[in-house]
Amino acid sequence: MEGVDHLADERNKAEFDVDEMKIVWAGSRHAFEVSDRIARLVASDPVNFLNSLLVFVLHLVFEKSDRARLGRKELFKNTLKKCAHAWKRIIELRLTEEEAGRLRFFVDQPAFVDLHWGMFVPAIKGQGTEEQQKKWLSLASKMQIIGCYAQTELGHGSNVQGLETTATFDPKTDEFVVHSPTQTSSKWWPGGLGKVSTHAVVYARLITDGKDYGVHGFIVQLRSLEDHSPLPNIIVGDIGTKMGNGAYNSMDNGFLMFDQVRIPRDQMLMRVAKVTREGKYVPSDVPKQLMYGTMVFVRQTIVADASNALSRAVCIATRYSAVRRQFGARNGGSETQVIDYKTQQNRLFPLLASAYAFRFVGEWLKWLYTDVTERLQASDFATLPEAHACTAGLKSLTTTATADGIEECRKLCGGHGYLWCSGLPELFAVYVPACTYEGDNVVLQLQVARFLMKTVAQLGSGKAPVGTTAYMARAEHLLQCRSGVQKAEDWLNPAAVLEAFEARALRMAVTCVKNLSKFENQEQGFSELLAELVEAAIAHCQLIVVSKFIAKLEQDIGGKGVKKQLNNLCYIYALYILHKHLGDFLSTNSITPKQASLANDQLRSLYSQVRPNAVALVDAFNYTDHYLGSVLGRYDGNVYPKLFEEAWKDPLNDSVVPDGYHEYIRPLIKQQLRTARL
Ligand SMILES: Cc1cc2nc3c(=O)[nH]c(=O)nc-3n(C[C@H](O)[C@H](O)[C@H](O)COP(=O)(O)OP(=O)(O)OC[C@H]3O[C@@H](n4cnc5c(N)ncnc54)[C@H](O)[C@@H]3O)c2cc1C
Secondary structure, eight states: TTTTTTTTTHHHHHSSSHHHHHHHHHSHHHHHHHHHHHHHHHOOOEEEEEEEOEEEEEEEEOOOOTGSSSSSSHHHHHHHHHHHHHHHHHHTTOHHHHHHHHHHHHHHHOOOOHHHHIIIHHHHHHHHHHHHHHHHHHHHHSSSEEEEEOBBBSOSSOGGGGGOOEEEEEEETEEEEEOOSGGGSEOOTTTTTTOOOEEEEEEEEEEEEEEEEEEEEEEEBBBBBTTOBBBBEEEEEEEEOOOOTTTGGGGGOEEEESSSEEGGGBBBBSSSEEETTTOOOOSSSSSTTTHHHHHHHHHHHHHHHHHHHHHHHHHHHHHHHHOOOOOOTTTOOOOOOOSSSSHHHHHHHHHHHHHHHHHHHHHHHHHHHHHHHHHHHHTOOOTTHHHHHHHHHHHHHHHHHHHHHHHHHHHHHHGGGSSSSHHHHHHHHHHGGGGTSSSHHHHHHHHHHHHHHHHHHHHTTOOOGGGGGGGGGGGGHTTOOOOOOOGGGGOOOOOHHHHHHHHHHHHHHHHHHHHHHSSHHEEEEHTHHHHHHHHHHHHHHHHHHHHHHHHHHTOOOTTTHHHHHHHHHHHHHHHHHHHHHHHHHHTTSSSSHHHHHHHHHHHHHHHHGGGGHHHHHHHHTTOOOOHHOOTTTTTOOOHHHHHHHHHHHGGGGGGSSTTTIIIIIIIHHHHHOOOOOO
16 A cells, blocks of 8 residues: 555564664764755656657656666666756755765766766875875866776786786876786776776876886776767777676676886876886885875775665665565464564574664774874874774675675575565675675785784884784783673673783784794785684774774763663674674684573574564665665565566566567477377
């Protein structure tokens, strides 16, 4: 029934102020108001246009429910249309940078603009001199040029130092000659490169005076600003269809080869190093770690995206779990809502808790980025390696958990979760490459591990560990402490939880250091112990997430019952991680088997407390039905009639008798088999 809220009972059960929780989720009242206004705008942005019968009809440019049915070319053109319309609205409505960002977010279609604003512009901001920024950002900010980020090559992604593209300085003409010497040096993957970008930040080995100075960034024009054709000696195209129907195929990931392409010398991004008119390589006063600042920025946006994607999947799975009923009807009563099964809660509620946990750690990373930027301006580089390691680790941890979590949400929705219109298959297909781009998740954890090994090795040397590794300064205590937990409720004590996580993380790191020292050659030891090193890094990152959630609870949070709910979610996250990684906690003697069992008791009790609030907790994400894009996750819970509506829309249902019947089905049925043996 239209207009009926099938989830009203669930909403009435909520024990907290949902409107206040919406503000906590958004980060501030201002952020909530902007998001709410822009989400509604995107969901209902009508365009009047004259159809072929010369009648004005309303058309929703941002409609996305038909995405899966479009072929690649149509999908791509539809994406261009959405991007152009979004830009038109941004200009017409004079949206601020923040509002424009939200608008692109709610349009919710992977596109070249993501790379333009998310990688090209930040790369110039981070690596360009003031003069370069002035020139290029003024064009990019008006979209008079469109840029992408061309680092990865066919042969090398993770190993950036292995990139083969060269940029050789020619002092005769004051130019760099950009060249792809081999097939494997072809740029391969950059989003927006395939068909749209007019420019790229290209990473290439800088060679001057016969010497290779390693990989640096260069701004290279790729296409004519008049007719969009590739400039001479540039071969560029799309790398082909990617996983999932629709999904990420709206993006033109591309390949790019250069045949001795000349660019002016001042198109090398020269903030950290420059090449003079004479061809001399001059590193600037600014240290190379400055590049970390850009990475911290980009990765904090990826962590924020993880909480967006996971919360979206959890919203769908939670609402549907409250609508769906299976078994248990007695005496004509209703069947059991599947959300009431403890197994469902044990799979769903930790994901709900993770979505909130990632939200808050993302919020903290935003602060970290500001802190790093301010320190850089004051030439204080002391915390940069720690900030870099921590963002790399959190990018890895949150994207892995989110990709796994979306798939779990699909299974939590049973068979219907596999339907495209559940929104989950597409969400998964779009999301899962986040585990690979901006650094493969395993490779990133190995970077964290290297940093941890160095930090542990320096303990006692007088160099105090900083930021998220500060807990290691208490090594003496953490290496021999015993958890004081005696009853289940003790697991709601923040100090007890933090100590267990700190002891586990430090003990795992110290064990790795000890094992490494058994090898004569450190690097050989490192490659033998890769798996343990990754586990130690993950333990450290999980501690960061738990500690930032606990820190959030220490803030002033108003609204009836809001803090209580967040408290429950925080301890669900922590105790679920503890349960999942019990082997680590037990083998490092950070807790006893009895304490592990008490943690499980507490977890079960927390699930029961969250249960009546579950639907309201996902309502607090404030997602419009347009953004969710899911029949199962509809706000009104009116799932079954809408599943039928979607089914009828499928092109196969355009005719009752399918195309191909006469050629292939009828002859089959009507065949006269010569042998009667079958
Ligand atoms: C959808 C998508 C969009 C992208 N967009 C862009 C873009 O805009 N611009 C751009 O430049 N690039 C882009 N990329 C490329 C991306 O950044 C790389 O694919 C990524 O960095 C991983 O590198 P790789 O492909 O070389 O993986 P590989 O390094 O080849 O990984 C293969 C396997 O080897 C393992 N491995 C590699 N090295 C080690 C090691 N040292 N120790 C242990 N294990 C290791 C990895 O864990 C992985 O399991 C994109 C990729 C995707 C999928």
